[in-house]
Amino acid sequence: MTHHESEIRTLLARRADAQQAKDIDRLMSFYAADAVYFDVVPPLRFTGTDEIRRNFLRWFDGYVGGISLETHDLTLAAGPDAAFAHMLHLDSGERKGGLQASIWVRESVCLRRLDGTWSITHEHVSIPVDPATMRVWLPADRDQPA
Secondary structure (H helix, E strand, C coil): CCHHHHHHHHHHHHHHHHHHHCCHHHHHCCEEEEEEEECCCCCCCEEHHHHHHHHHHHHHHCECCCCEEEEEEEEEEECCCEEEEEEEEEEEEEECCCCEEEEEEEEEEEEEEECCEEEEEEEEEECCEECCCCEECCCCCCCCCC
16 A cells, blocks of 8 residues: 555545544545535535535434444545545434434545645545436445346
């Protein structure tokens, strides 16, 4: 593992800790001011930290307590000034209304190093869709075939 890959793994782990703790200020510290974020919810994109912050607060608000976020299958490529990662997350916890739920999501992240600091510049989160029914596919296991 290269030094850059180690730095990115640490950043992604700290970002997950901030997400689980619903610590919005710490979470936003990992994003570039001009970051673009594609989520599973409308609109088509969130641009800039103000929009991304509001989207994370919406996500946090859907949970009664903390969020469990397990990262699986992290794949990373990092150079001196740019890095790319993709992974699966198992997102679970008690949702408002008492529903205890888990959902697998796919995530891709692009990062840039400016003035010695890594920042997320692009993130894309998706949920699989069954093309035959156009319904969200919610696998119980990350490797379950469609």
